[in-house]
Amino acid sequence: MATATAPATPSSLQRLGRIVQDNPIIPLIILLCALVGLLQILQPGIFNERWVGNTVRFAIPLAMLAACQTLTMLTGGIDLSAAVIATISAFVVSTMTPLIGPYPAMVVALIAAVLMGIINGFGIGICRVHPLIMTLGTSLIGTGCLQVYQRYVINTGSVIPEVLEWLGTQRLIGQVPNALFLFIPFAALILWGLRRTGFGRLLYALGANEKATRLSGVRSWQVLIALYVLSGLIAGITGLLYVGIIRAPSLSLANGLMLPSVAAAVIGGTSIFGGRGFYSGTIVGALILTVLNTLLTLLQIPEGARGILFGAIILIVTAVYVRITDQS
Amino acid sequence: MTATLARHGWALGLLAVLVILLVSTRIIQPNFGASGLDSLARAALPFAFATVGMAIVVIAGGIDLSIASIMAVAGVIAAVLMQQMGDANAGWAVLIVLLAGVGMGAINGALIVITRVPDIVVTLAMLFVWEGVALLILNAPGGASAQWMRALVAGGVTLPGVPIEWTSWLPNAFIVLVAIVLIIWLPLRRTKLVLSIYAIGSDQHAAFRSGVPVGLTRIAAYGLAGLFAALGGLAITLSTGIGEPIPGPYLLASVAAVVLGGVALTGGRGGLLGPIIAVFILRTLRLDLTLLSVDPNVTTIIEGAIMVAVVMVGGILAMRGRH
Numbered sequence: 017m018a019t020a021t022a023p024a025t026p027s028s029l030q031r032l033g034r035i036v037q038d039n040p041i042i043p044l045i046i047l048l049c050a051l052v053g054l055l056q057i058l059q060p061g062i063f064n065e066r067w068v069g070n071t072v073r074f075a076i077p078l079a080m081l082a083a084c085q086t087l088t089m090l091t092g093g094i095d096l097s098a099a100v101i102a103t104i105s106a107f108v109v110s111t112m113t114p115l116i117g118p119y120p121a122m123v124v125a126l127i128a129a130v131l132m133g134i135i136n137g138f139g140i141g142i143c144r145v146h147p148l149i150m151t152l153g154t155s156l157i158g159t160g161c162l163q164v165y166q167r168y169v170i171n172t173g174s175v176i177p178e179v180l181e182w183l184g185t186q187r188l189i190g191q192v193p194n195a196l197f198l199f200i201p202f203a204a205l206i207l208w209g210l211r212r213t214g215f216g217r218l219l220y221a222l223g224a225n226e227k228a229t230r231l232s233g234v235r236s237w238q239v240l241i242a243l244y245v246l247s248g249l250i251a252g253i254t255g256l257l258y259v260g261i262i263r264a265p266s267l268s269l270a271n272g273l274m275l276p277s278v279a280a281a282v283i284g285g286t287s288i289f290g291g292r293g294f295y296s297g298t299i300v301g302a303l304i305l306t307v308l309n310t311l312l313t314l315l316q317i318p319e320g321a322r323g324i325l326f327g328a329i330i331l332i333v334t335a336v337y338v339r340i341t342d343q344s
Numbered sequence: 345m346t347a348t349l350a351r352h353g354w355a356l357g358l359l360a361v362l363v364i365l366l367v368s369t370r371i372i373q374p375n376f377g378a379s380g381l382d383s384l385a386r387a388a389l390p391f392a393f394a395t396v397g398m399a400i401v402v403i404a405g406g407i408d409l410s411i412a413s414i415m416a417v418a419g420v421i422a423a424v425l426m427q428q429m430g431d432a433n434a435g436w437a438v439l440i441v442l443l444a445g446v447g448m449g450a451i452n453g454a455l456i457v458i459t460r461v462p463d464i465v466v467t468l469a470m471l472f473v474w475e476g477v478a479l480l481i482l483n484a485p486g487g488a489s490a491q492w493m494r495a496l497v498a499g500g501v502t503l504p505g506v507p508i509e510w511t512s513w514l515p516n517a518f519i520v521l522v523a524i525v526l527i528i529w530l531p532l533r534r535t536k537l538v539l540s541i542y543a544i545g546s547d548q549h550a551a552f553r554s555g556v557p558v559g560l561t562r563i564a565a566y567g568l569a570g571l572f573a574a575l576g577g578l579a580i581t582l583s584t585g586i587g588e589p590i591p592g593p594y595l596l597a598s599v600a601a602v603v604l605g606g607v608a609l610t611g612g613r614g615g616l617l618g619p620i621i622a623v624f625i626l627r628t629l630r631l632d633l634t635l636l637s638v639d640p641n642v643t644t645i646i647e648g649a650i651m652v653a654v655v656m657v658g659g660i661l662a663m664r665g666r667h
Contacts, residue, residue: 148407148609275472331470
């Protein structure tokens with residue numbers, strides 16, 4: 017309606033819309049700054065190096081898990097098993113370490129993660145099952161397997177490898193969390209991979225128009241299998257990092273990150289229908305959610321109201337985003 | 345006759361599977377009888393309502409990830425109201441709960457239509473919202489439920505003038521389920537609304553061009569799903585006697601039953617009969633495995649594997665059909 021009645025010269029709103037469309041990360045950063053500002057007003061002095069370090073530390077596993085969602089959403093899919101895969105790899109690594117040592121345990125944990133990725137990829141790529149259903153199913157199976165597995169290792173106890181604790185909790189330089197040593201190369205790889213490699217472009221192409229992509233000679237099933245295996249691997253690595261941060265393995269360790277990881281990708285501007293999205297937005301989305309969580313805890317809002325606010329914010333941000341960028 | 349058979353082929357196949365499962369239950373546990381059927385039907389009741397609600401939105405081409413949270417809200421409203429209003433006024437409490445369910449579903453639908461945000465995202469956000477609402481209403485399990493209503497879904501059927509042995513094997517909960525679904529769905533089935541729901545599910549653009557009010561139909565579909573979710577929440581409260589604000593495992597189970605029940609996730613195809621039979625199949629299977637003293641965690645794995653296998657085979661068959 018607005019475009020039909022607009023004068024020949026673009027209105028300021030349209031111009032704003034165009035700027036936002038070209039640089040979708042700008043409003044996200046503004047929102048992040050606004051939230052931090054609000055936090056600073058409510059609790060003067062909270063904004064310091066230490067707080068920033070901690071916020072970044074807790075945002076990193078979320079951002080990594082949200083990478084699984086971003087990558088799969090680019091093809092029009094979703095990976096609801098990512099959090100369960102992370103939990104599995106975290107639990108396996110901490111229970112296998114006393115038995116076979118830290119590094120072999122990490123390898124075993126990542127093999128388990130990749131295995132789940134292969135099952136997802138097989139179902140989605142070859143059997144053409146809807147990713148939502150397929151990954152829901154594998155997360156159910158994975159949780160069951162984990163509980164059965166727990167029965168067998170109940171006597172071994174759990175040890176978290178030192179290298180993971182170092183990565184998760186310690187700081188080498190000032191307040192900079194060590195997790196950044198893992199995250200910066202990881203994020204750089206994803207950003208570069210999506211923008212510059214053939215695989216990254218194939219993901220966008222599959223999401224934008226799968227039929228056209230297939231007709232141009234792409235074997236989509238191979239891309240999808242590789243994608244879900246990659247997603248499983250990322251989730252597995254996230255699990256390793258997360259158990260180092262939390263330092264208490266459990267059977268539902270990372271499951272609470274499931275919905276926030278989807279939310280981070282969605283807030284970050286990745287279209288759930290595929291073909292549109294970028295990882296830098298997801299990183300800012302993860303930061304926004306972490307700051308928001310702090311804000312809600314600080315205001316001592318009861319758990320119920322926090323849930324309501326959390327949901328409302330996801331919805332409002334996405335709705336505004338859809339309005340601003342989809343003016344056609 | 346053959347046309348009917350072909351149309352309900354999948355449902356009939358499921359029915360056969362259910363009968364085989366029930367017979368094998370009898371073989372595993374020779375004294376499985378009326379009380380076993382009764383507890384099976386009562387356990388299946390909330391799952392069945394959740395599945396019917398989910399089936400309606402899936403037929404309309406959507407999905408409702410917040411269905412378990414809506415059930416939690418309805419359950420706690422019912423428990424709180426029944427405690428405050430007493431047994432005599434429990435009927436009014438039920439009416440309020442059902443209206444609340446329709447309202448919550450309609451809000452979901454309206455948000456999807458107004459914001460133009462994908463249904464998965466909207467209902468994911470609403471999952472948080474409704475869960476929060478349930479916690480605000482009742483912070484910890486509590487409340488009460490009317491005795492006479494609890495009796496309604498327990499035990500076997502007794503009809504005046506018919507020997508009790510003839511009817512008592514049929515669980516009340518099952519009759520309640522069938523009666524409610526028939527009362528709500530049968531009058532609707534031939535209306536324009538349900539036709540429109542199938543139309544927007546199979547091809548939204550074609551439906552729009554044929555003059556179907558796409559937005560309103562979508563809101564109505566979600567409202568209906570909310571109604572069934574509220575019935576499911578009510579069933580939970582009636583079977584446990586208290587309200588539980590934390591959502592149960594109904595989301596996954598309902599999606600599994602909808603898929604197993606032959607409703608296409610792409611929308612527009614399927615009915616309610618298949619999904620309801622599928623719920624009973626999944627519940628009976630769980631019962632059988634428990635009776636065989638299989639580890640409940642292994643049962644979860646088997647359930648998940650069945651669900652995945654069903655959708656995989658369905659996917660391959662759909663691809664074959666296209667070529």
